[in-house]
Amino acid sequence: MSDAPATPSSASDLIQPVGPKAARSDLALRLRANSEYVAIPLLAIAIASALFAVFLIAIGKSPLDFVSYVWRGGFGTAFSFQNTLQRSAPLILTALAVAIPARIGLIMIGGEGALVLGGFAAAALAIPMIGVLPPIVALVLMAIFAMLTGGFWVGIAGFLRYARGVNETISSLLLTYIGIAIMNFFVEGALRDLSNPNKPSTKPLGDAYMVGKIPGTDVHWGFAAGILLCILIYLLLERTTFGFAARVTGGNYRAALAQGLPVGKLIVAFSGIAGACAGLAGFFEVAAIQGRANASLAAGYGFTGILVSFLARHNPLVIPPVAILFGGIVAAGGLVQRRMELPDATVQVLEGFIFVVLLTSETLYGRFSIFKPTASKDRT
């Protein structure tokens, strides 16, 4: 368990009151210490953007053009911003799939697989229900089934970690490849819709069985579900004994065992919840965007979600804004490609720059005295 990144979850982990002076300015201290967790990731984004700008100049493209197209394609107009929000929904949910296990000390990167399988499970379950059950019942059942499937899938990685000590990072990524293969197996075989000769897909849900838009917007309900889940998960992690037990386990595995905490159940439960979030993302991709399950489900949201969660320092309340930022970049990808004649992997390169610089910036924590509370200067 000792291989997880250090993620102090709140200021109280860092600063214990050391004397009356500290207690007096507790709030100021918290602000001061917490601002480090905002300033350093922002600095990392700035440095990564600068490096990416140099990269663009080196290949003869203008970084200013890039910024203006990302703005226009992702944020500038009401239409593009709604598109961005739509794209950020799966990012929020797959980021949660990384953030929740991180709390218990696990680096799970199986969100993509849980998304694909969850979406596929929803589409498969829909086939016998279309025209039989009313849409609202069918959609709720599909969402539940998608979450169960995703939860089961990532839960496997959690269970293997606890029961057999299998490295969860590798196993969750392997499960992603297996999950995509399972979907392809069915979509190209038993569950293929033969009336669609172009792309192997399951039977379409049809308009009546699609998730609608949030009234007054062009954004589907997945976005609202993502925000709601972020709040619920935050409360679960920070305000319940269940979340506290998980934090203890993540902080010190042996201590948790010695305390008699049900470590195995906690690990499996947290992995399961994480997978359920990603599975729900798959449900919305199928029931609100694609209308059927096919290979386009594996669009890489699960991988961008990893970056979103790390940037948000695995804090559920910070995930939505970060996800919206990246949703915008992903949404603008097409425009950037066409107008600047850049390959479609441009966004991936930018994400790679940000991810690498962000993790490098981990080394900066505790280096700046400006963030250090004066009363605890002698502490490290």
Add this chain to the structure above:
Amino acid sequence: MNDAILTVLIAMLGGAIRVSTPFMFVALGECLTEKSGRVNLGLEGTLVLGAMVAYAASYHTGSPWIGVLAAGVAGSALGAMHGSICGLPKVNDVAVGIAMMLFGVGVAFFFGKPYIQPTAPRLDSIPLGFWTDSPSLKGALQVNSLFFVGIVIALVLAWALRNTRWGLVVRTVGDSAPAARAMGISVNLVRLLTTTVGGFLAGVGGAFLSLSYPGSWNQGLSSGQGLMAVALVIFARWSPIRCVYAALLFGAAGAIGPSLQSVGITQGYYFFNAAPYILTLAIMIATSSATHSARDMPGELSMAK
């Protein structure tokens, strides 16, 4: 029916040799890196970037061997990046590996776009099947010279780790960083070098993918081979020789799908494509333990507990 089984077995033999080569290179590179006590999960990205660079270099220069070298250099660059970042305090090597994986794949796809169409000169194979009349056996024994290079590297690596001063330094750094520091060894420098050399080997593995088998460059070229090779090192218990055996086993698993296809069994193609992943997972389950760390594991390794 017997003929069909024979054909499948021969195709699996040939497939095992062909498919195993990239596994072998990545596993050997990762083996060296992990021997020094660090994990580089980013070798999947290195493999893909190596494949792209090799293809591009071979296309522009007309010499596939320059492509192999270029892939190694590109892989070393990624390895050096990983090695130097992880040398900083408080940086988590597993997380950096994930980032390097996404970075390497992104860069490879970015620069690889113009090379999807054209064909580059490929590495020649050595026809070891000259003694037989069976065309399928002849085909199976078309072995690429990189396969033998890999075996030689495995032998040299195994010997050097056991018998040279350099090998002792790497093993000391991997087993106990404090002991290495007490000996006056720069732990970070040793790990930087092993990660760089590991990246070189993984890059060469990528060159095999694009220049020999499957022998073209596209975005679906590698899907997890680099990652599986990392898992394979755990299975091989950090021994270069066992890495070769493990790579052959994985190669055979990876060859099941295409071999069955060669006799017309296309049912469950995707299922058999998943066979290597399932095998990897099964092996990890079988060889890991919840209570004690794996045998022969370098003591400094943060992964696998």
